[in-house]
Amino acid sequence: MPLRRSSWRALRRCSPPRPSSSTSEPTASRGACRGRPLLHKPSQRSFLSEDQVMTEQFSPEVATSGATGTGRAAVIGLGSMGYGMAQSLKRAGFDVAGFDVNAAAVERFAAEGGRGASSPAEAARDADVVVSVVVNAAQTETILFGPDGVAQTLADGAVFLSSATMDPDVARALAARLEATGRLYLDAPISGGAQRAAEGALTVLASGSPEAFAKARPALDAMAARLYELGDAPGQGAAFKMINQLLAGVHIAAASEAIAFAARQGLDIAKVYEVITASAGNSWMFENRMPHVVDGDYTPRSAVDIFVKDLGIIQDMARSAKFPVPVSAAALQMFLATSAAGMGRDDDASVARLYARITGTRLPGDPA
Amino acid sequence: MPLRRSSWRALRRCSPPRPSSSTSEPTASRGACRGRPLLHKPSQRSFLSEDQVMTEQFSPEVATSGATGTGRAAVIGLGSMGYGMAQSLKRAGFDVAGFDVNAAAVERFAAEGGRGASSPAEAARDADVVVSVVVNAAQTETILFGPDGVAQTLADGAVFLSSATMDPDVARALAARLEATGRLYLDAPISGGAQRAAEGALTVLASGSPEAFAKARPALDAMAARLYELGDAPGQGAAFKMINQLLAGVHIAAASEAIAFAARQGLDIAKVYEVITASAGNSWMFENRMPHVVDGDYTPRSAVDIFVKDLGIIQDMARSAKFPVPVSAAALQMFLATSAAGMGRDDDASVARLYARITGTRLPGDPA
Numbered sequence: 001m002p003l004r005r006s007s008w009r010a011l012r013r014c015s016p017p018r019p020s021s022s023t024s025e026p027t028a029s030r031g032a033c034r035g036r037p038l039l040h041k042p043s044q045r046s047f048l049s050e051d052q053v054m055t056e057q058f059s060p061e062v063a064t065s066g067a068t069g070t071g072r073a074a075v076i077g078l079g080s081m082g083y084g085m086a087q088s089l090k091r092a093g094f095d096v097a098g099f100d101v102n103a104a105a106v107e108r109f110a111a112e113g114g115r116g117a118s119s120p121a122e123a124a125r126d127a128d129v130v131v132s133v134v135v136n137a138a139q140t141e142t143i144l145f146g147p148d149g150v151a152q153t154l155a156d157g158a159v160f161l162s163s164a165t166m167d168p169d170v171a172r173a174l175a176a177r178l179e180a181t182g183r184l185y186l187d188a189p190i191s192g193g194a195q196r197a198a199e200g201a202l203t204v205l206a207s208g209s210p211e212a213f214a215k216a217r218p219a220l221d222a223m224a225a226r227l228y229e230l231g232d233a234p235g236q237g238a239a240f241k242m243i244n245q246l247l248a249g250v251h252i253a254a255a256s257e258a259i260a261f262a263a264r265q266g267l268d269i270a271k272v273y274e275v276i277t278a279s280a281g282n283s284w285m286f287e288n289r290m291p292h293v294v295d296g297d298y299t300p301r302s303a304v305d306i307f308v309k310d311l312g313i314i315q316d317m318a319r320s321a322k323f324p325v326p327v328s329a330a331a332l333q334m335f336l337a338t339s340a341a342g343m344g345r346d347d348d349a350s351v352a353r354l355y356a357r358i359t360g361t362r363l364p365g366d367p368a
Numbered sequence: 369m370p371l372r373r374s375s376w377r378a379l380r381r382c383s384p385p386r387p388s389s390s391t392s393e394p395t396a397s398r399g400a401c402r403g404r405p406l407l408h409k410p411s412q413r414s415f416l417s418e419d420q421v422m423t424e425q426f427s428p429e430v431a432t433s434g435a436t437g438t439g440r441a442a443v444i445g446l447g448s449m450g451y452g453m454a455q456s457l458k459r460a461g462f463d464v465a466g467f468d469v470n471a472a473a474v475e476r477f478a479a480e481g482g483r484g485a486s487s488p489a490e491a492a493r494d495a496d497v498v499v500s501v502v503v504n505a506a507q508t509e510t511i512l513f514g515p516d517g518v519a520q521t522l523a524d525g526a527v528f529l530s531s532a533t534m535d536p537d538v539a540r541a542l543a544a545r546l547e548a549t550g551r552l553y554l555d556a557p558i559s560g561g562a563q564r565a566a567e568g569a570l571t572v573l574a575s576g577s578p579e580a581f582a583k584a585r586p587a588l589d590a591m592a593a594r595l596y597e598l599g600d601a602p603g604q605g606a607a608f609k610m611i612n613q614l615l616a617g618v619h620i621a622a623a624s625e626a627i628a629f630a631a632r633q634g635l636d637i638a639k640v641y642e643v644i645t646a647s648a649g650n651s652w653m654f655e656n657r658m659p660h661v662v663d664g665d666y667t668p669r670s671a672v673d674i675f676v677k678d679l680g681i682i683q684d685m686a687r688s689a690k691f692p693v694p695v696s697a698a699a700l701q702m703f704l705a706t707s708a709a710g711m712g713r714d715d716d717a718s719v720a721r722l723y724a725r726i727t728g729t730r731l732p733g734d735p736a
Contacts, residue, residue: 168633191647191648203646203647205643226646228639228643230635230639230643236635239630239633239635240630240635240639240640240643243626243627243629243630243635243640243644243649244643244644244647244648244649245649246622246625246626246629246649247622247623247626247644247649247650247651247654248647248648248649250618250622250625250695251619251622251649251651253695254614254615254618254619254622254695254696255615257614257618257693257694257695257696258611258614258615259611260691261611261614261686261689261691261693262607262608262611264689264691265536265607265689267598267604267607267608267611271596271598271608272608272611275573275596275598275608275612276611276612276615278571278594279559279571279612279616279652280559280612280616280652280653280656281611281612281613281614281615281616281619281652281653282615282651282652283615283619283650283651283652283653283654284647284648284649284650284651285648285649285651286615286651288648317633318629321629321632321633322727323628323629323632323723323727323729324723324726324727325625325629326625326698326701326702327618327621327622327625327695327698327699327702328622328625329698330694330695330697330698331695333694334694334695355691355692358692359690359691359692361691
């Protein structure tokens, strides 16, 4: 996982996005740092995964945005989330330019009526708002300040929306660096999954200056069904997202510990699911993830390595603040062990498989 | 907390219940072992606490039981739960004898139309069903096999319902010991809180022989709105309850870690509550307990020491099964630290206060 300081070194070592012929993987993740597999393995599923961490938590009938925006927008990162957000912006009336390190995604976007761009700088030229939909701080810095970065062309007074989950201090540093150049920065982590992105029904945990909110509002109205305005400075949005990730990660590890221990005792885990989801031991993650264990289906909806990354960020934040977090530290170790056992890219409910394997416990679909 | 083996030694060292003049404390808890404060401190709030762990998790409009039973029942332990259960049995048509170590509770019960008894043995004489509503295995064994215990008088073929949360192996051992004498044993941990107990609307996690279920059913119908039949042998009910307690305890510790860390970062914890309860990081315990932190009100609904006890039982069970449980082990340490800091009898959300105090973080109503 990234250490706070080494992550800064990592940012400086980042290479620009490299073209990829793959369309099966989230694409902007290729704009990654070399030689930091633990840092970047997570990113390779993160458009899907990180957001599906919060998918389905709101009632399905959440109204899609009826906002009609005007002006020019750019979306950097046309993965499962970014592509849908670009569609929502177009539907709301924006003239939208799109860039992705995967040329095929850009071609598809252009074929469907968007403006394809060959670089973040080209996409951002003349844009009122640039929406960055990448996986982490390293990619965000590359898009802002790397070769052909947004900072080279973005108009004065235009706003950069950063949706990646990252350490709040890193978000503050990126924002300060951009705002020193006369542009606005909105710290705006997102959740809701690919379908809500396409519907303009995301949840956004946002913080930034009143000017940044004002400039970004038409785009936020186009993309979000629920906007939390969490403070007047970048970093607050990131901090709320990290608190959610702390809890979500611990709850997956606890659910895995509990259901594997129940199986070890010979309990019917389908019955355990029925009883716990009607009891005080329930959590959103238990209810959402444990069916994967009951069904023995570890097809990744959200990958183990996403929480290796996010609980790692929590540890870095907490150590830097001299704040002990023993419960999330224990949870991180279980995600790390699951990743070390070769399941890093599998569904994060695989933590239950790790408990089962090290104890010789049989779980559905996974002979111990 | 009780170690599996030492808890058995503890059972053998148990003194019979001693009369108490206090009516303000749950009463059967006085049937405790001498010199085991960590084991027994929890019990002193447990009628209130252990059950409120699961209070309010079901919709308020759960119908109260309309069952009408016949025959004779005994309730041992007329605390906040047992008294209500005895009322539900009377309402259903049972002739109910009640015993408690607190003579005042027995007198009140008799004054309200019940039969007061002077010992478990007297209460159980001629009873078809004996409902034990005490806090732990030690008290349960005292009631069964101690001086003036139920086993001295219970009729052949009558059933003993044990509602205390305990190690499933201990439940199996108590059941085997009683069933060897020709009586039936139903392992039947309860949840739902004092109000549901009085309404006959409890949740029961039960396991036992078909004969035990058949004999107990009229009483279960009178006391429970929701009955989970979890197996045909004692121990299964206890095992399901312990899995719930593992999750509930970890979720309280995680919620405390998260909200105190959020406060440490200067986030508005009322806003954190709003965002998290609408997010994937939510848990039943976060939603139920964190308002105590936001309000700075640590009046005990469920005490810290209840989870010192229950997560302790989990550790004993897991170590005995050679099953690592690092996440709940970390959570237990935080409950222990909170108890060691003098908050053992305070509300279990006090774990957040411990995080705040050791980090100099300010929480509402608790100057750090």
